[in-house]
Amino acid sequence: MTQTLGGGETVVFWVLGPIALAGALGMVLSRNAVHSALWLVNTMLAFGVFYVVQEAPFLGAVQIIVYTGAIMILFLFVLMLVGRDSSDSVVETLRGQRVAAIILGVGFAGLVGAGIARATQDLPTDGLDGDTGGTGNIPAIAELLFTKYLLAFEVTSALLITAAVGAMVLAHIEREPGSRRSQKELSRARFLTDRQGTLPGPGVFARANSVAVPAILPDGRVAEDSLATGLEPQEPDQMPRPTGREQLGSPDAALGTLDPAPLDGGDR
Amino acid sequence: MMLLATRDQPTLEDFGSDVWWIVLIKIVGIFAVLVFMTLFAIVFERKVVARMQQRIGPNRVGPRGYLQSLADGLKLAFKEDIMPALADKPVYFLAPVIATIPAFLAFSVIPLGPSVSIFGQVTPLQLTDAPIGVLIVLACSAMGVYGIVLAGWASGSTYPLLGGLRSAAQMVSYEIAMGLSIVAVFLYAGSMSTSEIVAGQADGNQLSFFGWEFTGPSWNAILLPVSFIIYVIAVVGETNRAPFDLPEAESELVGGFHTEYSSLKFALFFLAEYVNMVTVSALAATLFLGGWRAPWPISIWDGANTGWWPLLWFFLKVVIALFVFIWLRGTLPRLRYDQFMRFGWKVLVPTALLWILVVATMRTVSREADLSTGEVALYVGVPAAIVVLAGLLLASRSANRDTRLMAEQASAGEIHATDPEPDVLPPAGPRRRATGAPKRAEGGFPVPPMDLRVPPSPRIRRQPVASDGATVVSTGRRGSTTMKEDGDV
Numbered sequence: 001m002t003q004t005l006g007g008g009e010t011v012v013f014w015v016l017g018p019i020a021l022a023g024a025l026g027m028v029l030s031r032n033a034v035h036s037a038l039w040l041v042n043t044m045l046a047f048g049v050f051y052v053v054q055e056a057p058f059l060g061a062v063q064i065i066v067y068t069g070a071i072m073i074l075f076l077f078v079l080m081l082v083g084r085d086s087s088d089s090v091v092e093t094l095r096g097q098r099v100a101a102i103i104l105g106v107g108f109a110g111l112v113g114a115g116i117a118r119a120t121q122d123l124p125t126d127g128l129d130g131d132t133g134g135t136g137n138i139p140a141i142a143e144l145l146f147t148k149y150l151l152a153f154e155v156t157s158a159l160l161i162t163a164a165v166g167a168m169v170l171a172h173i174e175r176e177p178g179s180r181r182s183q184k185e186l187s188r189a190r191f192l193t194d195r196q197g198t199l200p201g202p203g204v205f206a207r208a209n210s211v212a213v214p215a216i217l218p219d220g221r222v223a224e225d226s227l228a229t230g231l232e233p234q235e236p237d238q239m240p241r242p243t244g245r246e247q248l249g250s251p252d253a254a255l256g257t258l259d260p261a262p263l264d265g266g267d268r
Numbered sequence: 269m270m271l272l273a274t275r276d277q278p279t280l281e282d283f284g285s286d287v288w289w290i291v292l293i294k295i296v297g298i299f300a301v302l303v304f305m306t307l308f309a310i311v312f313e314r315k316v317v318a319r320m321q322q323r324i325g326p327n328r329v330g331p332r333g334y335l336q337s338l339a340d341g342l343k344l345a346f347k348e349d350i351m352p353a354l355a356d357k358p359v360y361f362l363a364p365v366i367a368t369i370p371a372f373l374a375f376s377v378i379p380l381g382p383s384v385s386i387f388g389q390v391t392p393l394q395l396t397d398a399p400i401g402v403l404i405v406l407a408c409s410a411m412g413v414y415g416i417v418l419a420g421w422a423s424g425s426t427y428p429l430l431g432g433l434r435s436a437a438q439m440v441s442y443e444i445a446m447g448l449s450i451v452a453v454f455l456y457a458g459s460m461s462t463s464e465i466v467a468g469q470a471d472g473n474q475l476s477f478f479g480w481e482f483t484g485p486s487w488n489a490i491l492l493p494v495s496f497i498i499y500v501i502a503v504v505g506e507t508n509r510a511p512f513d514l515p516e517a518e519s520e521l522v523g524g525f526h527t528e529y530s531s532l533k534f535a536l537f538f539l540a541e542y543v544n545m546v547t548v549s550a551l552a553a554t555l556f557l558g559g560w561r562a563p564w565p566i567s568i569w570d571g572a573n574t575g576w577w578p579l580l581w582f583f584l585k586v587v588i589a590l591f592v593f594i595w596l597r598g599t600l601p602r603l604r605y606d607q608f609m610r611f612g613w614k615v616l617v618p619t620a621l622l623w624i625l626v627v628a629t630m631r632t633v634s635r636e637a638d639l640s641t642g643e644v645a646l647y648v649g650v651p652a653a654i655v656v657l658a659g660l661l662l663a664s665r666s667a668n669r670d671t672r673l674m675a676e677q678a679s680a681g682e683i684h685a686t687d688p689e690p691d692v693l694p695p696a697g698p699r700r701r702a703t704g705a706p707k708r709a710e711g712g713f714p715v716p717p718m719d720l721r722v723p724p725s726p727r728i729r730r731q732p733v734a735s736d737g738a739t740v741v742s743t744g745r746r747g748s749t750t751m752k753e754d755g756d757v
Binding site: 032038045058060061062065074076080081138183184187 | 356359398399403406407410411413417420421429432433436437439440443447460604605606607
């Protein structure tokens with residue numbers, strides 16, 4: 001019983017197969033670590049689509065969400081912390097190592113591939129439909145996971161949690177309390193000073209953006225805080241500012257006035 | 269699990285059998301809808317935020333300013349495309365594309381309406397659906413993270429790198445909370461396909477409350493309030509919107525991951541952010557607000573859930589969800605990064621896990637005790653949700669107790685309502701300046717040394733550095749000359 005691939009599946013295979021393979025080769029061959037990671041992401045995405053095409057949509061989605069979405073992002077996170085110019089050295093420390101590795105790798109791949117091909121040559125293909133019992137892919141997985149393989153499932157999760165906790169314990173740095181302030185403490189300390197905000201920038205409200213020009217306060221005085229260090233402060237060129245009530249116009253009048261004392265109750 | 273599949277309610281069998289031109293119409297339609305919703309959301313956001321800040325907002329371009337985002341888009345397209353000299357060129361180019369494509373892809377599984385007839389073909393108003401429908405949206409949002417992270421890395425600049433690192437940590441953390449919040453919906457609907465989740469919210473359960481018979485609410489937002497709240501908070505973090513917009517915090521990181529981007533590449537990031545907002549709003553409507561089904565007073569009318577009307581209800585729900593996004597942005601200040609991470613990992617994730625436990629227990633009880641799902645949800649689930657939320661409220665109040673007391677004392681007139689030992693930052697004084705350089709005045713503004721000559725960076729190997737040490741910036745075009753940046757201040 002030899003089934004051939006369906007039309008769509010064949011197209012997907014021959015389009016994505018080379019892409020997946022190119023990703024694998026690119027991962028090995030690229031010098032930059034981040035580029036390597038991206039090639040690997042490419043291969044994993046292609047695998048995810050393969051799983052979906054082979055009627056295992058749940059596996060495909062999990063492959064993309066967990067492996068490409070979470071694990072590879074964490075890989076990238078670490079690589080970005082390492083620095084973007086940490087490319088591999090091209091000096092061969094062991095002579096002939098590269099040639100030997102290529103020969104051995106190709107030979108191993110050939111052996112494994114040939115072995116699998118020979119072993120599965122005449123096996124009948126029995127798609128996933130046979131195992132699901134007509135209930136669909138996801139309920140079938142759920143049923144197996146929570147009945148037959150429950151113990152393995154739980155043991156795996158316990159193992160993963162142990163690994164995560166262990167990694168956290170190993171990476172934990174014991175600091176003397178108070179030796180380094182956290183973001184919360186720094187922010188709180190800053191709000192206890194007299195100036196919570198930033199200093200006024202030079203040149204605010206002045207007609208220049210040079211760092212030597214101090215900012216001008218609304219009443220025309222120079223803001224001392226904005227004076228730059230080590231520079232001879234320039235005299236700021238004042239903007240023409242409205243001086244009289246006529247020039248300010250009506251918006252100011254609408255605010256009311258404090259100039260004459262309030263009329264009512266002034267005597268009390 | 270499907271309760272009452274009516275004639276209009278599409279099932280999973282209805283998908284995958286469309287004629288090719290129907291598929292084409294749907295694809296183009298979704299693309300057009302998303303681009304239009306982006307243009308609309310930008311104007312809508314600017315107008316709403318302006319109203320919230322007692323301003324008028326854009327009112328020049330087009331009638332009442334509604335064409336403003338069109339003008340902005342044109343302006344962006346005609347700007348100069350800058351490629352930083354230190355950028356990793358292929359990745360820098362790919363990052364905005366990677367950010368945009370998944371944003372559009374995710375919308376393909378969102379049900380916009382029931383089965384309708386397009387040119388004689390009866391087809392559901394949804395591009396496709398799968399047994400794993402919602403997981404496709406999650407996978408697309410997981411892919412979208414790459415665009416932002418890679419943009420930050422490939423720019424070859426400090427602020428974008430920090431923004432990229434922040435977004436990597438942020439989006440992975442909040443994706444967990446988002447995924448956990450959806451699990452309860454899966455448990456209730458018994459399916460992960462979006463169309464079946466909408467079908468599951470079709471009819472309210474018949475309830476009797478001390479002899480008073482009525483139809484209970486069917487929206488998951490009411491049956492699963494904790495999930496809904498966690499989902500809403502998590503997607504704000506997931507889409508990098510205020511108050512969780514730390515990857516692009518403009519007061520800390522200039523522009524974050526897109527600092528170095530300009531022109532169409534920047535426009536793609538902008539587009540991706542707004543399309544993501546629309547997608548998560550649509551997913552919120554689908555999972556929690558009854559999907560395209562009409563809300564209660566309208567649903568009395570029989571025709572409300574047939575034909576093309578549901579499109580209207582659906583987009584009304586999406587626009588309301590968008591308004592909530594904008595409302596949050598106009599109201600809340602940005603969180604500090606440590607607060608943000610603590611909130612995600614120590615509040616959202618444990619609460620979501622606890623709530624899943626409660627929901628699973630309720631499902632089991634209702635099955636074993638042969639009660640109707642709706643009754644258990646309403647009489648047990650809603651009180652349980654209130655208990656969970658009240659517990660969270662009490663915990664947060666006790667955790668913030670000293671801050672609250674200090675704020676009260678400060679507002680009561682004390683200038684420095686402080687800890688017993690005021691832990692004040694040392695004044696920024698001359699201690700930071702090396703010897704020989706001019707001393708800075710107490711609290712003065714820092715300036716670089718006047719005789720500063722930037723040495724050529726040892727990292728620059730690709731391009732020669734100008735002889736006077738000024739940095740070299742190349743324009744985006746290949747083969748063009750490089751411009752020397754002004755060396756003076």
